[in-house]
Structures are given as structure tokens and as C-alpha cells.
Amino acid sequence: MGNVFSINCFGTSKKISKDENNNHSRVSGEEEEKKVIIGRKKKESVVVRGGESVLDLSPRSTVGGGGEEIYGEDCATEDQLVTPWTFSVASGYSLLRDPQYNKGLAFTENERDAHYLHGLLPPTVSSQELQEKKLMNSIRQYEFPLQKYVAMMNLQERNERLFYKLLIDNVEELLPIVYTPTVGEACQKYGSIFQRPQGLYISLKEKGEILEVMKNWPHKSIQVIVVTDGERILGLGDLGCQGMGIPVGKLALYTALGGVSPSACLPVTIDVGTNNQKLLNDEFYIGLKQKRATGQEYYDLLHEFMSAVKQNYGEKVLIQFEDFANHNAFELLTKYSTNHLLFNDDIQGTASVVLAGVVAALKLIGGTLPDHTFLFLGAGEAGTGIAELIALEMSKQTKTSIEESRKKIFLLDSKGLIVSSRKNSLQHFKKPWAHEHEPVNTLLEAVKIIKPTVLIGASGVGKTFTKEVIEAITSNNEKPFILALSNPTSQSECTAEEAYQWSEGRAIFASGSPFDPVEYNGKVYYSGQANNAYIFPGFGLGLVISGATRVHDDMLLAASESLAKQVTDENYAKGLTYPPFTDIRKISANIAANVAAKAYELGLATRLPRPRNLVKYAESCMYSPSYPNYR
Ligand SMILES: O=C([O-])CC(=O)C(=O)O
Ligand SMILES: [Mg+2]
Numbered sequence: 001m002g003n004v005f006s007i008n009c010f011g012t013s014k015k016i017s018k019d020e021n022n023n024h025s026r027v028s029g030e031e032e033e034k035k036v037i038i039g040r041k042k043k044e045s046v047v048v049r050g051g052e053s054v055l056d057l058s059p060r061s062t063v064g065g066g067g068e069e070i071y072g073e074d075c076a077t078e079d080q081l082v083t084p085w086t087f088s089v090a091s092g093y094s095l096l097r098d099p100q101y102n103k104g105l106a107f108t109e110n111e112r113d114a115h116y117l118h119g120l121l122p123p124t125v126s127s128q129e130l131q132e133k134k135l136m137n138s139i140r141q142y143e144f145p146l147q148k149y150v151a152m153m154n155l156q157e158r159n160e161r162l163f164y165k166l167l168i169d170n171v172e173e174l175l176p177i178v179y180t181p182t183v184g185e186a187c188q189k190y191g192s193i194f195q196r197p198q199g200l201y202i203s204l205k206e207k208g209e210i211l212e213v214m215k216n217w218p219h220k221s222i223q224v225i226v227v228t229d230g231e232r233i234l235g236l237g238d239l240g241c242q243g244m245g246i247p248v249g250k251l252a253l254y255t256a257l258g259g260v261s262p263s264a265c266l267p268v269t270i271d272v273g274t275n276n277q278k279l280l281n282d283e284f285y286i287g288l289k290q291k292r293a294t295g296q297e298y299y300d301l302l303h304e305f306m307s308a309v310k311q312n313y314g315e316k317v318l319i320q321f322e323d324f325a326n327h328n329a330f331e332l333l334t335k336y337s338t339n340h341l342l343f344n345d346d347i348q349g350t351a352s353v354v355l356a357g358v359v360a361a362l363k364l365i366g367g368t369l370p371d372h373t374f375l376f377l378g379a380g381e382a383g384t385g386i387a388e389l390i391a392l393e394m395s396k397q398t399k400t401s402i403e404e405s406r407k408k409i410f411l412l413d414s415k416g417l418i419v420s421s422r423k424n425s426l427q428h429f430k431k432p433w434a435h436e437h438e439p440v441n442t443l444l445e446a447v448k449i450i451k452p453t454v455l456i457g458a459s460g461v462g463k464t465f466t467k468e469v470i471e472a473i474t475s476n477n478e479k480p481f482i483l484a485l486s487n488p489t490s491q492s493e494c495t496a497e498e499a500y501q502w503s504e505g506r507a508i509f510a511s512g513s514p515f516d517p518v519e520y521n522g523k524v525y526y527s528g529q530a531n532n533a534y535i536f537p538g539f540g541l542g543l544v545i546s547g548a549t550r551v552h553d554d555m556l557l558a559a560s561e562s563l564a565k566q567v568t569d570e571n572y573a574k575g576l577t578y579p580p581f582t583d584i585r586k587i588s589a590n591i592a593a594n595v596a597a598k599a600y601e602l603g604l605a606t607r608l609p610r611p612r613n614l615v616k617y618a619e620s621c622m623y624s625p626s627y628p629n630y631r
Pocket of ligand 2: 234346
């Protein structure tokens, strides 16, 4: 960091230093420049950027052959520095390469006139619908999901609105591509498939300068940040800096499913190293090649990041923590949720979506929430988060203490059932679940002894709901509710087919990653996707539109209640406990409205006066991927 560059006419540059207040006088980012591009009617010779005027470099004559290089690379020497950005808008060429504004063949004749696009595009003018059709055709031709993922990422980098149009209109087909399960594979191979960087990388190298690094991001009005440190990516473990695929994917969903504008979304990966030896040995690994920083060094960097966020974007930016390891996730949530608008999706978002599924499933499995007995495999972020929210809802319904409600909920980790005799050696987030009970070593034994009516897998370990386990729960229940939540598909506790076959068609099943419908004994079984993607986009939208300052557990209950209410009789008839993703924008608007209403009720909303119809208001705030017309 340090010195910045001013621009001279030939693209070569000279260093100038920061002013006394450490402020950049340099070009402050794309935003100012875009206003010039988009608003311009006739060619200007001066481009205003960040308060500076820079001489326009109209292409110089190239008579005699050869292209004129605009950055001055040809004349650069080691001590004559080169400015690596283009700083003039001589034609619509830059517009075509700006994903936020590019429309490709859909630029109209008028736009082609006004923005110097003639000759840069073939003569035909296409509609956005036709562009969508063409791209869907081409994406469908790829054999492997990862190829489709790369095609989608390239589209996002080329034409943002078209990317979102595809994603919104084809959500059931494309969600498994830009999100789980394919995003998991993409993160594993990120170093090799990586083309254009997306998101903001903050590594230990940036220590002491995070605020400055944040200012490099082109957009200033950020509403939602999704941040990971890559230590527990889905159920795949430590993928270090390559975890960036997760915040990028989650924020694509914030826009497509929740309607938060893409320019208001900031994906962040904090790179403190990785303990994944395979990545450390990989010559294509993109992150810091060192073991993870821990303890004070780790917490100091996180603290600097959190402070920089507040300083740069204010109090009301929402921070979503994603895929941190258990040993940091709970502590960070406790530490920062009292002074930031913050939530952890793996603990709280997952809890809210699962509670919704359980409440909806009551129509199929019978009884009230407190009538049921829950057994969890996995007592990490998802397991304890879900258990706690279920207990909270139970205690509200029964008007008893949360301690009393916890007695109906059992958790099993890699060392067996969580019981009081283990209390001293348990991590703090597991301690509330240490019941007075005999030690039980295996899941199968636990199912036989505890006789749960609902079985929830949240261990990140695949294939753990064996035939014996499913048969055991089925032998005690007419309709057991089985949730295999671990992601991606490879880590799922069992497949949909296994759940239906081994329960002889009696299980109600939902999973974190999607499964196709299954035919068993001549009947088709549909399973729901119990994924936090149902919750976080609408939940975040609700916080943003109400100007909420803090997240409260009652807001998670409000989101959950709204989701459960939107399961229709038609869905139930198919055995579904979640509504289909095709309706997700409507679902998100309803969730947002319920969350916002709760924020107002709790006095945590700052957007005043409260809009009367919150659903309509939420809908009116949602981003549309349709192309605008340019002057
Ligand atoms: O990303 C997903 O599909 C759900 C999630 O948060 C996780 O598994 O960590
Ligand atoms: Mg996650």
C-alpha cells in the first residue's frame, strides 16, 4: 500500500504520495466513471473521475500498421512505471466490457448511436429473452456441472443482468450449479478454474491496512457482506482462500432470490492460511501458503475487519458469517452480534430453515412440536443452532423454560451421545445439551434407545444414515421425519432413494443438497431441500429494508414461521415440507416482510415511518434483472 499514481497522457505514470490525512487523491473507482459513460450524449474530450479531470486519449493514428497500445507498455522499462488501467472512454468498447451495464446484442439502435457501439456489435438487435434462450441452450449442452458453473461465472463477469435473468427464470435448474452441490467442487478446484477474481480478498498481508483495501472495492453503498475464512467449507473442510466461491455464490442468491442489488453485495474471504496440506502443496493454490494463523493473530485480523466494515459502510450493513470452523464461529457470533448487524448462516439460517421444515412436516407426521423427540447426528454449528431454535420455539409454545424444552432434544457427536458424564470435556456450545443419560456410543444404539420421531444429520459426514439406522427409526414411527442436511451431495447422510427404500416409502425426507424425485414401488416421492438458501435472502432483505440495527432470535422465528406458512396443500400432497424454489422471490418477499415486522415490533428498525404494507414494500425494493434503457 502506500503511494498512488497519477496518470499522464501516455499511460505511463508517476508516483504521488497520499495527502496528510492519508486520503487518496486517485481515481476513486468505477462508479464515477460509469456515470460519465452512461449519461453521455456526445463524445467528450475530458473524463471526470473522482474529482480529477483526465485528458481523453482518443485512439491515435495507427497508419503504418500495428495496434496502438494504450497503456504505454511498449515504452515501459523497469523504472518507468506503467498504469494498469484504462482511463478514457473513446468508444462503447468499455461499455461492452462492463458487466454492470453491458447488454451485448440487446443494445438498441438508439443506444448503439448514443454510445459509439456501431461496428463493435454485429448488426442484429436481440431481445433479452432471446439471449436467455441461447445461453440456456448452450449451458445445457455441457456434460459436467462444473463446466456449467464456469459458464455461469463467465456470464456474471460479462453481463450481470443476463446472469441474474437466467438464474431467476431457471432457478430450480441453475441453483445446483451456482450453489450447492457444484459450488463445493468449484471451491475445491478454484485455483485451476479461476479466471477473473471475484470478491474482496483480505489476507494477513493486509494487516493494518484493511480499511484501505476495502476502499479498492468499486461500490460504496454496500448493504450485505458475506464473509468466510474458508476453514469449514460446506462439509468439505478447510479450503483456505478457495472458499471464495461460497460468499460469491451466497451473494448471487441474495440478488436472485432476495432481490438485493448486486452492487450492494460484497463477498469477502479472509485468508489467514490453510491447514489443508494438499492445497499448500498445490502450485495453483491462490491463497497464502502458510498454516492458519490462530489465537490473538487471528482474532486481531478479524477485529480489524469488523471495525473497518463499520467505519467504511456504517452501522446498518449486514454481515453474514459463512463456513467458519466451529471453534471460531460461536465465539465470533457472541462477540460481534451485540454491536454489529450480524448473523451466522450456518448456525442461525440453517436453524430457521429446519424449524420451518419441522413445523410444516407436522401436517404430515402429526402432533405438535413439543410432542416430538429429536435426535441429531452432529453437534456443531448447524446441530446446536437448530436444536436451540427448536427448543426456543417449544418453550414459547408450552410456556416452559428452555432447559425443560431441551430435554426432548438429543445430540450425538463423534464421541457418542452428549451426556452429563462428558460435561467437563465438552466444548462450551455443546454443554447445554449434556443430558442426564447413560453414555451411548453409536447412532444406531441412540435411535433404538431414544426412539426419536425426527432424525437430523448435520455432521458434515456422508453415508452415516445407514440402512440399519433408517430401519430402526421406521420401526418406531409410522412416518419418521428424516433430514440429511450435510452438503454437498457427497456429504449427505443418506440419499433420497435410500431414505425412501429403507423406510419402505414411509419417511418424510428433506436434505441440504437437492435430490431428484425418486420412484419406489410405482410411486414418485419428492423431497424438500432444507437449505438455508430459503431463509437468508429474505431474512437479509427484511433487515435491510427495515434498517434493522441488530439481529434478534425472534426474527429467526419470524422467518421460519413465514416459510412454513407458504407450504401449500399441493406441496403437502407430494410429501414436500418446503415450497418449491420456483416461487422463491415471492417466498423471500413474505419472509422479508415478517422479519421487518418483527424488527419494528422489537424497536430495532430505523427506517421510519414503517411502510404500511411490508410485503408490497419488500417487493418494490427488489432488484429486477431487466435491462434499463440508456439515454
Ligand atoms: O451452502 C449451503 O448449501 C448451506 C450451508 O450454508 C452449508 O452447508 O454450509
Ligand atoms: Mg454455510
